[in-house]
Amino acid sequence: MAKMRERIRRLWQERWKKKARLWIKLILNWRFLVCFGIGWMITNGWSYVLLFVGFLASIDWMKAVSLGYLAILWIPFSPEKVVTVSIALFLVRRLFPKHNRELEAQIMEAVPPKSRKKPRRKKDSGEV
Numbered sequence: 380m381a382k383m384r385e386r387i388r389r390l391w392q393e394r395w396k397k398k399a400r401l402w403i404k405l406i407l408n409w410r411f412l413v414c415f416g417i418g419w420m421i422t423n424g425w426s427y428v429l430l431f432v433g434f435l436a437s438i439d440w441m442k443a444v445s446l447g448y449l450a451i452l453w454i455p456f457s458p459e460k461v462v463t464v465s466i467a468l469f470l471v472r473r474l475f476p477k478h479n480r481e482l483e484a485q486i487m488e489a490v491p492p493k494s495r496k497k498p499r500r501k502k503d504s505g506e507v
Contacts, residue, residue, distance in 0.1 A: 405482060410475045411467060418466035422459055423452050 405411070426445040433441030452459055471478070 410478055411471055414470035414474065415463065415467040417470055418463045421466055422463045423448070426452070 426448045429441050430445035430449065432438070433445060451457065
């Protein structure tokens with residue numbers, strides 16, 4: 380029984396190590412981090428900059444707008460990260476198309492053959 384548990388534990392660790400490495404490779408590369416930074420500035424970075432400038436220059440409307448947005452942003456179930464990651468993924472796909480093909484190939488290598496989906500083929504104008 381102990382050998383079986385040890386074997387299951389090793390198989391589980393190997394599977395999760397591969398998945399963790401893949402996720403780290405997908406998320407912690409410079410391309411995604413740059414796009415995530417741009418997405419973060421679009422969604423909420425501007426409000427921190429506006430708040431900083433508002434306090435430095437003593438401009439009340441800047442402080443009010445940025446604090447109001449930040450108050451909404453810090454609500455526990457705010458979908459801000461979902462929007463930020465969506466923007467980042469959109470930017471990565473548009474700015475780095477060759478990199479996406481490389482990542483797709485790496486993902487397909489990591490996925491077991493049984494659960495792979497066949498990629499969709501675009502029809503040429505001559506095909507029916």
